[in-house]
Amino acid sequence: MRAEEVKCPAVWIGGVEKSYGRVTALSGLDLAIFPGETVALLGPNGAGKSTTIDLLLGLSRPDAGEVRVLGEAPAEMVAAGRVGGMLQTGQLIRHLRVRELVSMVASLYPRPRPVDEVLELTATASIAGRDTTKLSGGQTQRVRLALGLVGDPDLLVLDEPTAALDVEGRRELWAVLRAVSSSGTTVLFATHYLEEADEHADRVVLLAAGRVVADGTPNEVRGVVGGRRIRANLPGVDSDELAGLAGVAAVERRGDAVVLSCTGSDAALRLLLARYPTACDIEVTAARLEEAFVELTGAGAGAAGDPGARR
Numbered sequence: 227m228r229a230e231e232v233k234c235p236a237v238w239i240g241g242v243e244k245s246y247g248r249v250t251a252l253s254g255l256d257l258a259i260f261p262g263e264t265v266a267l268l269g270p271n272g273a274g275k276s277t278t279i280d281l282l283l284g285l286s287r288p289d290a291g292e293v294r295v296l297g298e299a300p301a302e303m304v305a306a307g308r309v310g311g312m313l314q315t316g317q318l319i320r321h322l323r324v325r326e327l328v329s330m331v332a333s334l335y336p337r338p339r340p341v342d343e344v345l346e347l348t349a350t351a352s353i354a355g356r357d358t359t360k361l362s363g364g365q366t367q368r369v370r371l372a373l374g375l376v377g378d379p380d381l382l383v384l385d386e387p388t389a390a391l392d393v394e395g396r397r398e399l400w401a402v403l404r405a406v407s408s409s410g411t412t413v414l415f416a417t418h419y420l421e422e423a424d425e426h427a428d429r430v431v432l433l434a435a436g437r438v439v440a441d442g443t444p445n446e447v448r449g450v451v452g453g454r455r456i457r458a459n460l461p462g463v464d465s466d467e468l469a470g471l472a473g474v475a476a477v478e479r480r481g482d483a484v485v486l487s488c489t490g491s492d493a494a495l496r497l498l499l500a501r502y503p504t505a506c507d508i509e510v511t512a513a514r515l516e517e518a519f520v521e522l523t524g525a526g527a528g529a530a531g532d533p534g535a536r537r
């Protein structure tokens with residue numbers, strides 16, 4: 227697929243490779259995001275989430291492949307205010323009042339959103355007169371978000387926006403982000419919390435070792451990585467047949483054994499026993515996210531998925 231064949235996606239990443247010295251951060255990354263979507267970029271530490279976001283914000287360039295936002299080069303769109311971002315770490319300029327800081331950043335953009343509107347939207351109007359060094363963690367993140375929104379972007383890109391926040395801070399930030407996405411802004415956020423992706427995204431892109439290993443609705447992806455697994459000894463039964471059982475998302479055969487990744491392990495187990503009474507040595511385990519990441523990368527990938535193989 228080439229960029230021209232798709233009607234101006236909000237994000238277009240095609241065959242991107244990115245290394246830091248001998249460390250491969252992105253290894254053949256492909257991703258298209260369409261206007262209006264709210265997408266979680268989910269993956270364990272080191273998966274390449276921040277590297278991807280840096281590329282989308284024009285902070286670095288790919289070694290190979292193509293990165294476009296809103297059909298153009300990222301840096302241009304960021305400068306024009308059409309893409310807003312919030313990096314994983316970063317501080318506010320110290321000893322300014324919140325409104326002064328937001329106004330100052332607004333003045334850098336050609337078509338800024340009215341400052342009062344942005345303060346209202348991000349629930350920072352009540353702290354507009356406060357010094358930037360006197361804010362809680364949650365307030366700081368909301369002000370950082372205000373800075374990402376003041377250029378009036380069509381696309382908002384956030385790197386682990388809630389990572390350092392307590393429960394209340396998270397809840398407040400998500401309330402703001404929901405308002406932003408329901409007003410039509412395309413939102414891409416990186417997270418390593420499956421629950422956060424599940425709750426707040428309409429699409430989850432699972433990243434491991436610098437490439438996409440699953441992509442779908444939260445339900446689809448959770449079915450692959452977050453459900454339970456049933457392992458059983460069951461020689462001679464066709465994988466496709468097992469994949470058709472209610473509650474089974476994927477089937478892998480390992481010699482005489484089969485491993486069923488389940489969205490509904492209770493239903494799957496009952497059906498398995500009813501239809502295949504010879505099944506034995508049955509184990510049911512919770513698929514842990516980190517484990518599943520490793521498994522998905524190793525399984526789907528072969529040499530191309532091994533970052534070391536591409537140096």
Ligand SMILES: Nc1ncnc2c1ncn2[C@@H]1O[C@H](COP(=O)(O)OP(=O)(O)O)[C@@H](O)[C@H]1O
Binds near residue numbers: 246269270271275
């Ligand atoms: N500036 C850098 N120098 C060297 N290695 C880096 C740098 N930034 C990231 N990496 C490496 O690239 C890989 C992907 O990192 P990153 O994109 O930060 O992942 P994530 O955000 O998913 O945790 C990791 O192996 C990381 O150690």
Ligand SMILES: [Mg+2]
Binds near residue numbers: 275277314385386
């Ligand atoms: Mg990161």
